[in-house]
Amino acid sequence: MSVDAPERRLADRFPTDDEYQTLLDTRTRRARLFQMACLLALTVAVVALITLVYTIVNDSFGLVAVVNQNEPADVVADLGYDPAQVTLSELGYDELVGLLEATVSSGVGRRLEREQRFYPDRLVFEPDDSWVELCASEEPAVGCNSGPRDQANVLALVQERVIRPDIIATNQLVPSIFDPEGFEAAIAAGFEAGRFPDYELGQVGIEWRAWFNPTFLNTPSSATPEIAGIRTAILGSAWLVAITILFAVPVGVGAAIYLVEYARPSRFNEFIQTNIYNLAGVPSIIYGMLGLAILVRGLEPLTSGAIFTQGVPPSDNGRTILAAGVTLGLLTLPVVIISAQEALKAVPNSLRQAAMGLGATKWQTVRSQVIPVALPGVLTGAILAVARAIGETAPLILVGAASFITVDPTGPFSKFTALPIQIFQWTSFPQEEFRKIAAAASLALLILLLILNAAAVILRNRYARKA
């Protein structure tokens, strides 16, 4: 070992015991230092992951200082109920609509009704004749063709328009637990400094708020962060995933079967293989451009649904779920193909030879011998690929996911938003409350991915046990 060797003039004699001990110590110390450095690097990576999850959870819960324009208890009491027994969410549909009718201006009410009507058979805000006129016009309102609102939707509207909670300050989870007085003191100091000119200190209630809660998951988006939810985004993501799977899994598995079972080594087949590896490395934003140019723009009659209907197309341009779903499908395709190829290659050749020996044709062999054995592996790869597709944001921005949509998607030709898009938009707003709901939406996305990954791991383990 030349580096550890003593200096040159010592080279022709053996080191003394002391020198030998020193050299040995140096060597051991260096080795230990290096091992520590490696362990440190690994620790840094793990700590980064923990910090990331910590940041998200820390922002998803915590104390808030809130001022209600109308106290829910007062509202319930005005309707003649005992506020101690009945809460706002237990009111009936008609009562909720009545509250809205009594509170909001007719202009706002008509706008709400044009977005989505309250009753299938009667109108609350809009006069009948102008409604008929509106729906017969060149650009009919969205509410003309969609079904009525439901309980959760109207409850959210009442929260937004009648209770009108205004969160004036927020706190993170950890300081909320260990130093709640600090937050109250900061609010009081804020009032002294005149930071909240619209309110008095007495109006402010300090309460716990889980930004990530069932209502958040089941409420459409809103421009007011206090009452915004991610139902529209979750449904949008679900539609996207469905289309991605329908496109990428059959085509991907088909391509993998062709390459593994059928393709003879030739220039062309080698080219397909190289091409797939290259596609797997193309940045996702470029798939977004492909989707924008070909699916949204080039195939607009198809992606807007215009060729399936006479007259009014379901969507006025190609920025629909269908276009985005196929874009994500193209994006995941190489990953699905590569993992399916691995799974097919792992099937022992003896199975194929046995089937062929019994007189099965190529396709019979593949269908009834190879595919069943390879299926768990193929599915694991497909689930992981889909998990990747759910989190993709850049291609969706390109194909035009709308950031502000409060109506649930109804089909492949709907305008849509998706979870990662919602997170992106909310993160880029400067207000604190939007950061909180961005964190809560991130938490929802991470939980969804955790479930999918767990499913993949379970499948893989079951497969490993059988093999």
Next chain:
Amino acid sequence: MTTDVIAKQDNGESPFARRSRPGETVIRGLLFICGAVSIATTAGILYELGKESLLFFQDDRVSLWGFLTTTVWQPQVGGFGIWPLILGTMLISIIAMLVAVPIGLLSAIYLSEYASQRVRSVLKPVLEVLVGIPTVVYGFFALTFMTPLLRGVFGTSTVGFFNVASAGIVVGILVVPLISSLSEDALAAVPDSLRQGAYALGASKLDVSVRVVVPAALSGIAAGFVVAMSRAVGETMVVTLAAGASPRNFSLGQDSLFGYILNPFGSAQAMTGYVAITANGDLSYNTVDYNSIFAIGLTLFFMTLGLNSLSRRFVKRFRQEYE
């Protein structure tokens, strides 16, 4: 049994002749089409990016020469030099690699050479989880954790709210698992005989790892670095959220090199960031803005294609050594 079959085919043809099976042919054809979709995708990418880029360069305000040589990107006033955007991308990617290469490689050495089987079975999935986290969540992390951290450490006057360092460090964290898993595969593929030979000569674990195993796996490790670089160059969301939305226009010679051009604490827009910001919202077709994102996309495509081909070359060399 055999006689039955022969009897049934009593039409002069040999019973063992190859039968034509239209069903088989159709299925083979369908599967081939599935395989060809990937080629159509590549063709589509090249065609659309190329076509729109051509339209971009046909615009009176734009010239290919100016695109490749000038250093101001300001579409509003006719500045169409791509270098400020490339500068943003490169600054972020280099910071990312400075973070990810040591962490990723040392982690891989630990996992492959030092860790027990049990430790490995716990830690490897943790690193895999890092890969699965959507990049928009990393963007949120950069903006709400890394940026305040940097501003707290270096002072708010030094570090801007949008800055390259925060984006770069977080992109680095994001590509660590790529480097560590590819490097670990490469290290694990080095034959044990090499290690045992070195130990027999009296080498310590450090010597074996650093002077025997790592050099032997070098091309595999290099492939991991290049893949990570390519991923960092194409990364969009972290860059869009944390690095800012204004290109760092510069003029060589006039602007201070380290004070401004290479300053990690200032904001800079990357290529992907420009594309995302420009396309966000309803972008009208056939405008110079619309065409410009395709020209930038084409540049990005060739950069990542080059990096990916390089990495596959490394992998191939590595395979030849040990197979």
